[in-house]
Amino acid sequence: MAELLISVGLFDEARSFYRQAIELAPREAADLTLAWGLALFVSDAHEAAAEIFQQGVDQQLLAEDDPTFHFYLAVALELSGKTEQALVAARHAAALRPESAEFAARVAWILQHAGRDAEAIDANRALIDKFRDQRDPATREVVRNARFMLSHLEGAAGNQAAAEIQADIRKQLQN
Numbered sequence: 001m002a003e004l005l006i007s008v009g010l011f012d013e014a015r016s017f018y019r020q021a022i023e024l025a026p027r028e029a030a031d032l033t034l035a036w037g038l039a040l041f042v043s044d045a046h047e048a049a050a051e052i053f054q055q056g057v058d059q060q061l062l063a064e065d066d067p068t069f070h071f072y073l074a075v076a077l078e079l080s081g082k083t084e085q086a087l088v089a090a091r092h093a094a095a096l097r098p099e100s101a102e103f104a105a106r107v108a109w110i111l112q113h114a115g116r117d118a119e120a121i122d123a124n125r126a127l128i129d130k131f132r133d134q135r136d137p138a139t140r141e142v143v144r145n146a147r148f149m150l151s152h153l154e155g156a157a158g159n160q161a162a163a164e165i166q167a168d169i170r171k172q173l174q175n
Contacts, residue, residue: 006039011048014039030061034068041076050076067093067103074106083114101131101142108146117153124150 002017018036022029037052053073062068074090077083090106097103108123124146131143 002036003039006043006045009043011040011043011045029059030056033059033061034072037069037072037076041072046076046079050080050082065096067096070096071103071106074110078110078113083110083116086110086114101127101134101139104130105142105146108149112149112153117157121150121153121157124153 002014002021005011005014005017014036018032022032025032033052033056037049037056040046040049040052050073053069053076056062056069057073070089070093074086074093077086077089087107087110090103090110094100094103094107104127108120108127111117111120111123127146128143128150131139134140134143
């Protein structure tokens with residue numbers, strides 16, 4: 001019922017159903033809270049989603065070393081115009097999963113989305129340097145995307161030579 005209410009924009013009404021579900025199944029609180037936040041997020045209720053993800057963090061619904069709520073919180077905050085808070089959440093998630101290119105890429109994306117291009121260039125370069133030798137397909141895809149973003153940012157900054165180098169490397173990696 002809660003997801004149906006969210007899908008038609010009745011967020012406050014959905015809140016009582018989610019809370020009731022969590023009371024009835026406290027062992028499922030983390031999953032229900034995550035589902036609640038994601039349902040709000042995909043309905044473009046980013047501020048409300050950020051509040052729910054923050055509740056998951058504050059209530060310690062996941063293990064201390066599980067960055068899931070921080071990961072989603074970062075995007076919801078950035079899309080709510082709260083870049084500094086988003087960066088804190090993204091950096092915390094990345095620190096909890098230093099082996100994850102996907103978590104590291106969240107920081108670069110937030111910087112790019114916020115128009116902080118010079119910082120985004122640095123973050124993408126650091127991501128590429130750290131993960132370029134990884135062979136698993138998911139990490140390789142993140143590195144390819146970072147090269148694409150770096151190429152775009154370098155071009156926008158007027159550094160055409162660096163943009164072309166990144167574009168050429170990205171093309172080679174696709175083959």
